[in-house]
Amino acid sequence: MRRHFRNASIIDASGAAPFQGTVTVEGTKIAAVTRSPVEAAGAPGEEVIDCTGYTLLPGLTEAHCHISFNNLTSIYSAVEIQPEDHSLIALANAQLLLQRGFTSLFSAASAKPRVDVAVRDAINRGLFEGPRMRAAGQEITPTGNLGDLDTTYLTFPRTLRFSIACDGADEFMRAARLAARDGVDTIKVNVSGDRDWGHMHADDTVTVITERELAAVMEVANARRLTVATHCSSSAGVKMCVRQGVPVIFHAPHADSEARDMLESVKDKVFVVPGAGFPISMLRRHDEFRLNWSAEKLASLEREIAIFTDCMRDLHKRGVRVLPGGDYGAFITAPMGENAKDFEYFVELFGFTPMEVIVAATRHGADLMQMGQEVGQIKAGYCADLVLLDGDPLADIRIFQDPNRILAVLKDGKFAKRDAALSRAASPIRKTA
Numbered sequence: 001m002r003r004h005f006r007n008a009s010i011i012d013a014s015g016a017a018p019f020q021g022t023v024t025v026e027g028t029k030i031a032a033v034t035r036s037p038v039e040a041a042g043a044p045g046e047e048v049i050d051c052t053g054y055t056l057l058p059g060l061t062e063a064h065c066h067i068s069f070n071n072l073t074s075i076y077s078a079v080e081i082q083p084e085d086h087s088l089i090a091l092a093n094a095q096l097l098l099q100r101g102f103t104s105l106f107s108a109a110s111a112k113p114r115v116d117v118a119v120r121d122a123i124n125r126g127l128f129e130g131p132r133m134r135a136a137g138q139e140i141t142p143t144g145n146l147g148d149l150d151t152t153y154l155t156f157p158r159t160l161r162f163s164i165a166c167d168g169a170d171e172f173m174r175a176a177r178l179a180a181r182d183g184v185d186t187i188k189v190n191v192s193g194d195r196d197w198g199h200m201h202a203d204d205t206v207t208v209i210t211e212r213e214l215a216a217v218m219e220v221a222n223a224r225r226l227t228v229a230t231h232c233s234s235s236a237g238v239k240m241c242v243r244q245g246v247p248v249i250f251h252a253p254h255a256d257s258e259a260r261d262m263l264e265s266v267k268d269k270v271f272v273v274p275g276a277g278f279p280i281s282m283l284r285r286h287d288e289f290r291l292n293w294s295a296e297k298l299a300s301l302e303r304e305i306a307i308f309t310d311c312m313r314d315l316h317k318r319g320v321r322v323l324p325g326g327d328y329g330a331f332i333t334a335p336m337g338e339n340a341k342d343f344e345y346f347v348e349l350f351g352f353t354p355m356e357v358i359v360a361a362t363r364h365g366a367d368l369m370q371m372g373q374e375v376g377q378i379k380a381g382y383c384a385d386l387v388l389l390d391g392d393p394l395a396d397i398r399i400f401q402d403p404n405r406i407l408a409v410l411k412d413g414k415f416a417k418r419d420a421a422l423s424r425a426a427s428p429i430r431k432t433a
């Protein structure tokens with residue numbers, strides 16, 4: 001079956017301005033991209049879909065994704081879900097994100113060891129529809145840091161927690177090898193503390209890991225060609241990550257000018273994903289969810305947002321690849337499926353143009369997935385991962401947030417979503433010339 005998406009406004013994600021044209025999909029691939037005024041010919045057995053007024057762009061990448069976090073109400077709520085249920089919940093979330101245009105997910109940790117892996121493999125085997133996935137395992141963290149749920153009196157089973165505590169290079173190396181044994185693509189390591197972990201002397205300015213511990217993980221990852229992604233908010237942590245060659249750094253709000261220089265010096269090798277949605281949603285929606293937070297808590301969120309806004313604006317100006325993806329699902333204020341809100345924040349706060357956000361979420365996202373030669377652009381020969389929007393996202397980036405404006409999603413040339421209105425518009429046309 002050949003399908004012509006005719007007369008669409010095409011954003012090919014090369015960075016070029018949109019143009020009117022026709023994209024032809026054959027099998028799993030983009031067969032041709034034709035600029036108007038060429039009229040696509042609908043031969044028998046071909047389908048022509050009239051896309052007048054619609055925008056066609058590559059499928060999106062969610063760059064900080066937790067499909068096993070289902071709108072948690074507390075840090076313990078993921079622990080309570082039993083593994084069988086948890087895998088199915090994660091699969092449903094992956095499918096939801098595909099419906100919202102995210103054809104690729106880069107995981108930032110799984111709430112139990114093999115949840116991401118099981119979902120990825122089931123999709124790849126064709127058991128279920130779903131997006132492309134780079135699977136991660138649990139977060140590997142030093143004792144007494146973000147994700148360490150144990151106390152002196154209470155120890156959770158290692159396999160039920162979203163993080164595992166390790167100390168010393170040998171334990172970090174062992175945890176990395178166990179993640180490799182589980183079949184992950186990405187090893188997630190917590191380099192710094194985080195907001196709300198100050199009681200363990202591990203707030204977001206503290207670098208909790210030692211360089212030898214991080215180096216041990218890198219040694220395992222490099223030998224097995226695995227990716228390492230770090231939770232890293234502190235400035236010293238960012239510098240350590242760059243020294244150790246970590247390719248994916250999450251958050252990075254406190255990176256000082258030296259850390260930013262270091263990031264800029266490796267800008268072709270590194271990705272920074274601030275995770276904007278989570279803290280911004282906590283500040284803007286706490287009332288809606290009746291969280292009754294103190295004035296101090298809200299003021300500290302405001303400070304945090306101001307700090308990472310300043311840093312991301314600067315990194316973007318320096319040409320560092322900053323990608324949308326914001327811990328959706330990790331807390332009720334940022335529900336799974338609302339992930340495209342990050343696009344709006346990038347425009348509103350980080351000085352991105354709508355086109356720059358789209359390029360970050362598509363072409364750069366594909367590079368993050370290590371699939372930049374296959375997906376992330378509208379180009380003949382590339383996989384047909386496509387999103388068709390009703391309207392112009394360059395005029396209003398919020399279009400991505402409205403499921404009703406997402407008329408079609410294709411992965412590998414196959415419709416994952418197809419709006420009924422689109423079927424009606426589809427009619428074979430004859431060549432007029």
Ligand SMILES: [Zn+2]
Nearest residue numbers: 064066108327
């Ligand atoms: Zn996260």
